[in-house]
Amino acid sequence: MRTNIDSISKPALRRMPHYLNYLYEKKNDGVTHISSTVIAEELDLNPVKVRKDLARTGVIGKPKTGFDVDELILNITELLGYNNSHEAVLVGVGQLGRALLSYKGFASYGLNIVVAFDTDESICNRKINGKKVFHLSKIKELVSRLKIRIGVITVPAKNAQDICDLLIESGVLAIWNFAPVHLKVPDNILVQNENMAASLAILSQHLKEKR
């Protein structure tokens, strides 16, 4: 059994950003302390689960008062690595790629897409939201020189594996994959699939059950 002190379950980790959003809202409303009960209520979670998650951040709550909002925000932000921002590159400047490049919100999540790549000459050497688009042939040189660790894949399914390989060759350690394919990678590389189809499956199932 691996009881790493630093290990945190993926489900728990995925909940953290939710807590953070919620806490920011509350802080904005002038709230300084909040109980796990209330959080659970408003986020439709089990209070015990919330307490467990929050305990994981190292913040300790006070009976009758709850947790210090600022302290929670600080620790969750730290835990999620939103402070020390990660630089990333994006490959595939289609509609979706463009949307992600234009999205200002990633900064607050500690992600900073610094450059993009595409094979289409007509898009290259432009800027989108201040980020320059290079031809794919430049990727290895740039990624390794800039020591980029995250690659975002927004190319068509059929090209995704090749791009993935290229990214890993260039030194990328984690891949955010928007292409609907399973990517083959070495053990030490993480692939996070952004899985629209899977979400749709759940929506569709819900509608089926309603009928």
Next chain:
Amino acid sequence: MRTNIDSISKPALRRMPHYLNYLYEKKNDGVTHISSTVIAEELDLNPVKVRKDLARTGVIGKPKTGFDVDELILNITELLGYNNSHEAVLVGVGQLGRALLSYKGFASYGLNIVVAFDTDESICNRKINGKKVFHLSKIKELVSRLKIRIGVITVPAKNAQDICDLLIESGVLAIWNFAPVHLKVPDNILVQNENMAASLAILSQHLKEKR
């Protein structure tokens, strides 16, 4: 204990589109039969898990031969409701909204975004990818008249709850939420959060563990 014959776990459901993609690839390569072992190998899953998932589709495999690819494709497609397409509306025609409107791929997932809404007059009454953008004030009338059941929310966080309420009032049963907030909804309504921040959390954690 609820042992509904029709119930399928969410994790399993989320895996289904993966199988489907993979099976299409294989079919394309001329493969007619495939074993759970091979699928598991290539998708980095446990073979038993694959068998369980496939069993859930109703297809029965043959020892030594494996499962019939066409049959699997058919049944999974059915299970996921990709045949009887669901019509949806999208609210919030910003960068992301536009990208989703332009994405042709949803059709094959049984999702059809038919119209979009926004409050910005300057975007209204145009078409994006053949889908007309209406002013938000028209939403209730249109959604209820067209009997739309799915709403896609791509508005800023602060407006999301209001839009959500509006959609539900108009008769929507399932919501695909891209705004980073927790939406409060009645029990019978499903919210599927597309959770970029959560995915980023996992990426970031991986990088932290590498260091």
Next chain:
DNA sequence: ATGATATCGATAACATATTATCGATATCAT
């Protein structure tokens, strides 16, 4: 035909995640 083998499908063991229970403690009202 017969035996070897790949594969299935069912059951059981295990791991993980969620929920329930309960004693301890800080705050608040009296």
Next chain:
DNA sequence: ATGATATCGATAATATGTTATCGATATCAT
């Protein structure tokens, strides 16, 4: 000060999801 109460945090119970085991069966080679 004192007692009532909300809340925490630890431990236990449950549920869910994953993995292992194993007998049964269809195919293939001899």
